[in-house]
Amino acid sequence: MSAALSNTKIMNRADLTCRLVAKLKHEEAVIGGIGNTNFDLWAAGPRPQNFYMLGSMGLACPIALGVALAQPQRPVFALEGDGSLLMQLGCLTTIATLAPKNLAIIVMDNGIYQITGSQPTPARHADIVAIAAGCGIAASHWAADEEDFERLVDAALATAGPVLIAARIDDKPGVGATRRDPAQIRERFMQGLGVRQPI
Amino acid sequence: MATEADAARSASTPGWHDIILRSFKRNEIGLVPYVPDRVLTPLIQGLHDDPFFTTFATAREEEAVGILTGAWMGGRRGALLMQTSGFATLPNVLASLVVPCQIPLIMVVSERGTLGEFNYGQSLVCRTMRPVLDALAMEHHTMTRLDELEFTVDRSIKQAVATQAPVALILSPLLTGGKVFA
Numbered sequence: 366m367s368a369a370l371s372n373t374k375i376m377n378r379a380d381l382t383c384r385l386v387a388k389l390k391h392e393e394a395v396i397g398g399i400g401n402t403n404f405d406l407w408a409a410g411p412r413p414q415n416f417y418m419l420g421s422m423g424l425a426c427p428i429a430l431g432v433a434l435a436q437p438q439r440p441v442f443a444l445e446g447d448g449s450l451l452m453q454l455g456c457l458t459t460i461a462t463l464a465p466k467n468l469a470i471i472v473m474d475n476g477i478y479q480i481t482g483s484q485p486t487p488a489r490h491a492d493i494v495a496i497a498a499g500c501g502i503a504a505s506h507w508a509a510d511e512e513d514f515e516r517l518v519d520a521a522l523a524t525a526g527p528v529l530i531a532a533r534i535d536d537k538p539g540v541g542a543t544r545r546d547p548a549q550i551r552e553r554f555m556q557g558l559g560v561r562q563p564i
Numbered sequence: 565m566a567t568e569a570d571a572a573r574s575a576s577t578p579g580w581h582d583i584i585l586r587s588f589k590r591n592e593i594g595l596v597p598y599v600p601d602r603v604l605t606p607l608i609q610g611l612h613d614d615p616f617f618t619t620f621a622t623a624r625e626e627e628a629v630g631i632l633t634g635a636w637m638g639g640r641r642g643a644l645l646m647q648t649s650g651f652a653t654l655p656n657v658l659a660s661l662v663v664p665c666q667i668p669l670i671m672v673v674s675e676r677g678t679l680g681e682f683n684y685g686q687s688l689v690c691r692t693m694r695p696v697l698d699a700l701a702m703e704h705h706t707m708t709r710l711d712e713l714e715f716t717v718d719r720s721i722k723q724a725v726a727t728q729a730p731v732a733l734i735l736s737p738l739l740t741g742g743k744v745f746a
């Protein structure tokens with residue numbers, strides 16, 4: 366487990382993802398990262414504004430940044446695992462520098478690579494919120510519990526970003542099974558963003 | 565959309581970088597992340613000087629591919645600038661994201677490692693580039709001549725968008741002068 370505040374509650378990814386999705390009423394875009402973050406996003410129910418990233422570990426945040434730059438009026442969320450974020454930490458500096466107002470990153474921190482056999486990540490002594498703040502994302506916060514997570518999501522929707530919310534989570538696997546059809550996932554997403562019309 | 569920067573450039577004979585910039589503009593390629601290469605400096609500078617472009621450095625080339633993928637899906641076109649070593653970091657993201665999701669990723673690669681390279685490591689890295697492109701059946705062109713450059717860049721961008729397929733535009737030292745042993 367990364368070095369979060371000691372009074373931070375251990376929550377559950379699927380539960381937090383449902384809480385997030387329940388708050389999305391204005392076609393906000395959500396990018397699910399590799400494995401469990403997109404499985405739980407899938408399980409939270411179909412939304413045309415969801416993009417399920419299947420195989421490119423660490424790229425949920427960069428993809429979300431690209432969507433945010435293309436559509437500055439649309440709020441965009443990235444859902445990323447702690448192991449995945451570690452693989453692409455540099456992207457936090459890019460996000461801090463470009464400072465898109467409409468981007469929020471949610472890091473599901475279980476301290477392990479759950480999906481590959483729950484091996485601990487090398488970030489045992491690291492604090493993801495401190496890393497993000499150190500990269501220049503000033504609005505970086507640990508969610509103390511589920512209510513605090515919801516409050517932070519409300520704040521992300523109401524105030525200018527970029528924002529990073531980190532949540533300590535348990536070691537449970539994701540609950541959904543995303544359909545592995547990358548071209549269809551991409552096309553549906555583009556339709557959901559109003560870029561394409563169905564043929 | 566002509567700007568002051570365009571007017572300033574057209575005063576002298578256009579160089580390879582002017583031609584690429586112009587082709588980008590004509591094809592609405594406005595978002596240009598990069599990891600720099602010495603040879604690319606005049607192109608990068610030209611992009612920074614022109615308000616039409618949103619251009620910025622990323623920490624890794626892979627990250628820039630993610631950004632351009634998201635931007636494409638959101639309706640905004642872009643291109644990635646890098647050197648040969650940068651391309652060598654990309655097979656995973658090309659094979660796992662760009663090709664299966666049918667993203668028309670435009671890559672401009674400054675070719676290091678050949679025609680007078682002085683760094684043995686660079687020359688070996690360079691030899692991995694075309695085999696990777698061929699293994700993924702990706703379109704690529706090596707640009708050696710100024711008089712063919714505009715046609716190649718312009719048509720390649722249009723084809724990438726029309727066919728939803730990536731393309732690599734390799735800038736040979738024959739075109740750019742490359743980097744010489746100091």
Ligand SMILES: Cc1ncc(C[n+]2csc(CCOP(=O)(O)OP(=O)(O)O)c2C)c(N)n1
Nearest residue numbers: 400401422446447448449477478479480481
């Ligand atoms: C470049 C790369 N290295 C390794 C893998 C294998 N891999 C897939 S998911 C994963 C772990 C992801 O960990 P995290 O983001 O923390 O999510 P969790 O599984 O804990 O929910 C790994 C190592 C991969 N897909 N790509």
